[in-house]
Amino acid sequence: MKYYLKEEFLKDKNIKNAGNKARNDVEEIVRQEGFSPLLLTVEDWYKMSTIKAQQHKSKALEQAFSRLKPGDQLLIQFPMLHHSFFTTYLVKKLQARGVKVYFIIHDLEVLRYVNLDTVPLKHKIRVQLQESSLLKVADGLIAHNPIMKSVLVNKGISEQKIVSLGIFDYLIPDFQEKEELSKDQPIIVAGNLAQEKAGYLYDLPSSPAYNLYGVGFDQARQLPNQEYFGSFLPDDLPAALVGGFGLVWDGDSAETCSGVFGEYLRYNNSHKASLYLAAGFPLVVWRQSALSHFVLENGCGIAVESLHDLSKEIEKLSNEDYHILLEKTKYIGHNIRQGYYLKQALNKTIIRS
Numbered sequence: 001m002k003y004y005l006k007e008e009f010l011k012d013k014n015i016k017n018a019g020n021k022a023r024n025d026v027e028e029i030v031r032q033e034g035f036s037p038l039l040l041t042v043e044d045w046y047k048m049s050t051i052k053a054q055q056h057k058s059k060a061l062e063q064a065f066s067r068l069k070p071g072d073q074l075l076i077q078f079p080m081l082h083h084s085f086f087t088t089y090l091v092k093k094l095q096a097r098g099v100k101v102y103f104i105i106h107d108l109e110v111l112r113y114v115n116l117d118t119v120p121l122k123h124k125i126r127v128q129l130q131e132s133s134l135l136k137v138a139d140g141l142i143a144h145n146p147i148m149k150s151v152l153v154n155k156g157i158s159e160q161k162i163v164s165l166g167i168f169d170y171l172i173p174d175f176q177e178k179e180e181l182s183k184d185q186p187i188i189v190a191g192n193l194a195q196e197k198a199g200y201l202y203d204l205p206s207s208p209a210y211n212l213y214g215v216g217f218d219q220a221r222q223l224p225n226q227e228y229f230g231s232f233l234p235d236d237l238p239a240a241l242v243g244g245f246g247l248v249w250d251g252d253s254a255e256t257c258s259g260v261f262g263e264y265l266r267y268n269n270s271h272k273a274s275l276y277l278a279a280g281f282p283l284v285v286w287r288q289s290a291l292s293h294f295v296l297e298n299g300c301g302i303a304v305e306s307l308h309d310l311s312k313e314i315e316k317l318s319n320e321d322y323h324i325l326l327e328k329t330k331y332i333g334h335n336i337r338q339g340y341y342l343k344q345a346l347n348k349t350i351i352r353s
Contacts, residue, residue, distance in 0.1 A: 002030075003037070003073065003075070005038050007042075008040065021271070023106065025168075026077055026104060028171060028339075038068070038074060040061060042056060042057055042060045058084040058087075061084065061090055072100075075103075075346075076102070076103050079127075100139040102138060102142070103134075105142060105143050108268070111267050112264040140163070141157065141161055142165050142349055144269040145164050145290045145293070146164050146293075148267050163345045163349045165269070166294060167291075167294055167341055168269055169339045177330075178280040178281070187211070187246075188247060188276065189212050190237060190272055191272045193212060193215065193216045193217035195216075197216070198251075200250075200253055200254045200307065202221045205308050208310060208314060210223075211241075211243050212227065212229065213230070238278060241281065246279075246284070248270045249284075265291070266288060269290065278336040280326075282300055283329075285302075285303050286304070300328045301325065301329070
């Protein structure tokens with residue numbers, strides 16, 4: 001049988017919340033593909049000592065794994081929410097019993113998390129151990145894109161084990177297509193708008209205009225060409241968005257993507273790109289980002305080196321050019337809303353293993 005690891009806190013079992021949109025969508029898509037949940041439930045280990053938390057998570061994981069039989073297949077979302085130092089050992093034991101174990105990567109924290117000065121040393125060590133050992137033992141991996149795949153290969157993971165996703169899927173209940181979009185509408189920025197992630201927002205050129213959606217925005221520093229609409233639940237956000245393009249940009253500078261979060265765009269597929277495309281908006285991306293390859297190859301947006309170039313690039317687009325971008329965006333967006341990219345990657349991963 002095919003299973004996916006469903007990680008929960010016991011204290012949250014009966015609480016309704018938005019959770020993590022990317023992980024929730026993966027669960028829904030794999031259910032459609034015939035995967036059953038393998039429930040991993042833990043107590044609130046944040047309140048435990050380090051040793052007790054490790055023991056508790058390891059025991060809970062071992063109990064979950066014990067329900068699997070030879071010939072079963074297990075998909076795990078990575079990084080795990082309840083990882084312990086014993087996870088690699090437990091996965092190896094599971095494989096020795098004839099179970100295949102696959103991972104879909106949401107984030108490679110060794111490229112982002114461990115570069116933050118605020119992260120404690122013990123957490124950095126944990127991340128290094130997790131990513132250097134756990135991913136190497138996988139029977140198959142789904143990475144974001146060919147660039148992330150090459151990073152994993154350079155870390156010693158077999159190229160034959162790795163499949164590129166292309167772009168994340170984004171499910172939208174009761175989707176309604178946007179009408180009367182134009183290239184001259186404001187640029188949409190959605191997500192975490194806090195200084196450490198999106199400091200560039202406070203140093204933008206006077207044009208084009210921007211519509212902002214999300215948490216962490218300092219309205220006291222709002223620029224004249226910005227309008228802030230507040231935050232929305234993930235399933236409600238697509239309908240609330242208004243604009244001509246969706247922007248994928250991180251860091252402190254409008255001149256280039258910089259800092260820990262900006263540099264991470266060289267390797268990852270930002271989930272907000274999937275939000276914009278699924279909602280029907282072409283993308284604006286950093287030319288040096290990994291996503292720029294997908295965007296330019298599929299004709300679903302434009303790439304710029306600097307946000308200071310954006311007005312000029314939009315002016316160069318004719319209405320016909322923009323219409324072509326919209327049509328290609330609609331095609332990609334339809335696939336994203338159907339879970340197409342993960343379904344394709346799952347088929348390739350399982351066949352290759």
